[in-house]
Amino acid sequence: IQSALKRAESYLIGTTQFERTEKLQLADQYNLNELRDNNVLFSSEIKVPDFSAPDRLSNVILVVEGKKLHLSREGASMRAEKYLISTTKFERVAKLQFADEFRLNMLRV
Structure with missing residues (x-):
């Protein structure tokens, strides 16, 4: 199955x-x-500066292709971090900059 x-x-x-x-x-x-x-999460239409909330546990609204998606910021952050760890789309330096800016601890290791 x-x-x-x-x-x-x-x-x-x-x-x-x-x-x-x-x-x-x-x-x-x-x-x-x-x-x-x-x-x-990883649609090219989503730009990092548009992804904001008052704190890590707040809910956020992402607009993707004109549709509003309500997410837990913590859940979205975890999935984004997993994606950045596995992708080859960004160089290591860019990944580390994301890690510092958004406090993504797993990515720094």
Whole structure:
């Protein structure tokens, strides 16, 4: 079952057959974390300065493709940190700058 879910998740990440909201519904229904992360937090439309809240535990509203998403800042921060650790899109220096600016402790290690 896990193998089938992984293949389905890979297909859904790459396809344009479904809208983003449909992909997010499937991600929530089947607990597909990678699909959810790719479609919510790491869209190129989200700019870091737009991501703000009074403190780390506050709820924030992100606007992605004109849709408002309500998130726990702590949860979003954890997923963002995991993404930055694994991605090769940014150089190590840029990752460390993010870590310092947003207090991402796992990224510094």
